[in-house]
Amino acid sequence: MSRNKEKLEILKRALERERKAHQQTSEVLGEKLQEIRQLESKLAKASLKLEERAKSEEPWFHQSFQEILDPYIITDLDSNVQRMNLAAMAFFGYEGAPPPLRLFDLVHPEDLAYTRQSVQKLFELGAMRNYTARVRIASGAYRYIRVNGSVVYDAAGKPEVVHGIMRDITSEKELEQLIWRQRQQLDIIVDHSPLGIVLSEGAQILRCNVAFAKMLGYPQQEVIKKTISEISHPADYGQTKELYEAAKSDGSPTLTLEKRYLRQDGTSIWAKTHVSLIRDKHNEVKFDVAFIEDITQEKEMQRQISLYENRIATLVRNLRSGILFEDRTRHILYTNEAFKELFGIPVDIGQLIGMDCVAAIEASKVLFVDEDGFVQRVEEIVASQREYLGDELELKDGRTFRRDYTPVISEGEFQGHLWTYTDITTLKQHRQNLIKENEKYQRTISNMNIGLLEVDLEDRIEWANEQFCHLSGYNEDELLGKVALEVITVEKPAVFADKVALRKQGTSDSYEIRARHKNGQWRQWLISGAPRYNERGEVIGSIGMHLDVTEQRNHEKQLKALIREAERSNRELEEYAHVVSHDLKSPLRRIHTLVEWLKEGHREQMESEAVGYIDKIQSSLEGMDELIDKVLQYAGINGSQQNIEAFPLRQVVTNVYEKMDLPAGVTVEIADPMPELKAQRIHFQQLYQNLIGNAIAHNPSKNLQIRIGCQDKGKAFECFVSDNGVGIARDRQDKIFSIFHSSSNHYGHTGIGLSIVKKIVELYGGTITVESEEGAGSTFRFSLPKTLAV
C-alpha cells in the first residue's frame, strides 16, 4: 500500500511540475502576444511611412542607401537587382549605371545547389545569415561573398523584395585556405616524420604523431590518454623530471636527454629526446614539444662495442704472445705480461709504458744469435711500414721466436707499430719431428711391397707408390690424374665398379681381381680397399692396397694338383695291394691243401727227412699267408668316417689278448684307467694286436710280462705298451716302424706289424716312439689327441 502511495506521490509531484510549466508557458505566451501586437502596429506604421517616403522621397532613400559602407543590394524575388549602392557597384566593378543583373546568374556553378537551398530557407524563415558563395564580377573573376539578408514583405504580408548586405571575404577565405593548407602540410610533416613528435602540457600528452605511437606500439588514440610518467621507464623518470624542472626554472628553451620509454608490450626503447619548452608571454611554460629519436639500436651497438673492447683487452692481457704497441715515435703505448716474460724484463708494465724502443732494442739484442741482424731488421721493417708476418728469430738460449709486425693505420692515418712475439721453440721442434715422422712414413710406404693407390670420388688417381708402379708396370706419369680403369685393364670391370660404389658408402673390404700388367701379362691382384675421409669426415675417395698374388695362387694350384695326384695313386695302391693279396692267397691256399694231402696220403712212402721238409713248407706257407693278411691290413687303414663308434679302450685291449691264445708264461697287465674313445674300433684292435704280438714274437723266454696303460697328459693321452723282453738294439730303433724291417729272422713274424701301428697312430694325429735297451725290454709310447675322447 505504501508503495502505491509513494507512486502516487511521485505522480502528483510530476503533475504539479507540469501544471506550473503550463502556467509559466501561458504567461510567457500572453506577454509575447502582447509584444507582437504592439510590434505589429508599429511595423504597420513604419511600413506605411517607408512606403510613402519611398515614393515621395526617392532621392533621400537613395542617398541613405548609398551611405551604407558595405555593398547593399535590393533584388526582386528572382534575384534581379533593383538597386545597389556605390560600394556594391564598386564590388561588381561597374562605374556608372550597371547593366541588368540577375544574381543567380553570377553565382559560381558549384555553389548553385547550396544557393537554391539557402534561398528556399530564406523564404521560409524570412532571413538568411552568413550565406557564403562565389560570384562573378564584371572582370569575369569570382569573389567570395558573405551575405546577410532578409525578405521584405508588403503590407499584405506577401514577399516583395529581398535586400541584403554583402561582404567581400575573398581575401579572408584565401587566407583561411592558406592556413588550412599549411596546417595540412604541417600535419603531413608531423605524421610522416621518422622522429616521434609529442605535444604535452605538463605531464599530459595532448598530441603525438604516428611515428611516436609506432615506437611505443600503441594506437595513436591510446597514447593521447597517457601521461609522460606512464610511458617513461621508471629507472629514467626521476632523472627526466629533474632535468626538465631545471630547464623549466632556468629559462632554457630546449632540453636534450637520453631515456627509455615503455612500450605496450612491456619492452622498452632507448630514445634521444629533444624537448622544446614553449613559453607564454609571462615566460611560463605552457606546452612542451618533444622530438623523439629511437636509438635503441645505437645503444645496443655501443654496448656491443664496449663488450667487444673489454673482451679484446682481456684477450690481449692473457695472450700467450708478447704484444708490443709503439706510437709513431716508437715509444711504448701498450704491452702485456707475456712480452715481459719472453724478453725477461723485470719491471712492471706500468714502468714500460712510454719507454723509448729504439734504445730498448739495443739493450735486448744480446738475447739473439744474430744481434746486428735483429736490430737491422727492426729498422728495416719500421721504415717500410708494411706488414711482416712470420719472421723467425733464434735466441742464444736455444729458443726461437716468431715475430709479426703490423702497422696500425686507422682512418687513413698511421697510428703506430704493433709487434707480436711468440715463443715457437716447442712448436718448431714439434714441426721438425713431424716432418721426420712424415718422411719415415713416406719411406715405409714407398718401400712396402704393397702397391698403394689413392683415388678420388671419380676414381681419378691422386697418388700411387713405387710398388704399385712396379706391380702394374706403369710409371707415375702414366697414372696420376687418370681414371684408374682407363689405364689398367681388369678382367671384370663391373666388379671393380661395385667396389668403388661401396667405398663411397664408407665400406672397406678385400677382393681378388685379374688385372693386366703393362707388358700384357694377366696377374692376380688381391686388393684391400678403404674409403678416404677429409677432416670433416666426408668420403673423398678411396685407398687401395694391391698385392700381386699370382705366384701364390699358382703354387696353391700346383699343390692341389699334387694332392689330388697323391690321393689317386694311394687309392690305386690300395686297390693294387688288395688285388695282389687276393691273387696271391688263392694259389697259396691250393699249395697248402696239396702239401697237406701229400703229407697225409704219402707219409709211409716218404722218408722222415722228406716229411721234415714238407713241415717246413707248411710253416713257410702259414707265414706267407700271415704276411699277405698284414699287407691287406696296412693298405686298408684310412681315415674313412664310416664305422666311427664310441668304445672303452680297456675293453678293446682285453678282447685282443684274450683271443690271442697267449703262450704259457706270458702275462698282460692293464693299468687303470683307460679312456673311452670315439674312433674306428678295428684300428685300435689292430694296434694292440700288433704291439702285443710284437712283444711275444720277439721273446724267446717263457716269463714275459706285458704292461699296458694310458695317462692323461692334459692336451693329449699318452698310451704305452711295455715288456721285459729282449729289447731293441739302438741302431735299429729308428727302422722298426718302416715296413718290412723286422728285427728278427723269425718266420712267424712278418715285420709289417709296427708299420701298421705307426700308420694308425698318425692317422689319428698322434706320434709314436720307442724306448728300449738291448736285453732290458721295450716301451712303446704313442699319443692320442683329446679330441678322440668321448
Added chain:
Amino acid sequence: MQQLDIPTRMMKMKGFIYRYFLEMVEERFGLTLVDTLVGKADLPSDGVYTHLGNYPYEEMLQLLDALSAETELPKESLLHAFGTYLFGRLNATHPEVIGLYESPVDLLKGLNDHIHFHVQNLYPEAALPKMEVREMGPGHLQVLYESSRGLYRLAHGLMEGVFSHFNIFVGIQFRLLEADGTIVQFELEYEPE
C-alpha cells in the same frame, strides 16, 4: 567567439533541452528516478521547465551529476546517449525542418548556419555551440566544435543521431583541443553516398 567571454553562471539553456533530458530519464529509468533527481538536485527551477524558458546551465550540470550518481554511469556516456535521444526528439517535433536537408552533411551544416541562427534570433539569451563542418574528402568530415559548456559528448551523440536518421553508419573519433572540452575536433568517417 563572443560567447567565450560570458561567465558560465550567466549562461542559460533552453527549457526544451531540460524537458527532453527529463523525458529521457523517465523513458529509460522511470519516473521515480526523475522524481529523485528533481528532489535531490536542489534546483532553482524546482524541476519545472517550459519549452520556451531559459534556465541556468548549472541546473543541467546538477541534473547530470545526480543522474550519474544514481545510475553509476559516467557523465560522458549519459551525455552521449542524451545527444542521440535529443536528435530523435527534435526530429519528432520539427520534421519539417529536418526534412529540408537531403544529407547528413547538409543537415550538420544547416544546424550551425541556419537552425542555430534562427534559434539565436528567437532566443537571444541562448548560448549556442558553434560547429564548423569541413568536408575532407568522400566519406570524411571534420567538425570543429566550440562551446563554452564543453558538452561535446552531447554533440557527439547528436551527430550520430543525424547520421542514423539518414541510415548511414558513421564512425566518430574526437580529440580535445582544449582540455576542458570547449574546443573539440571530431573526425567523422562514413560510407559516402
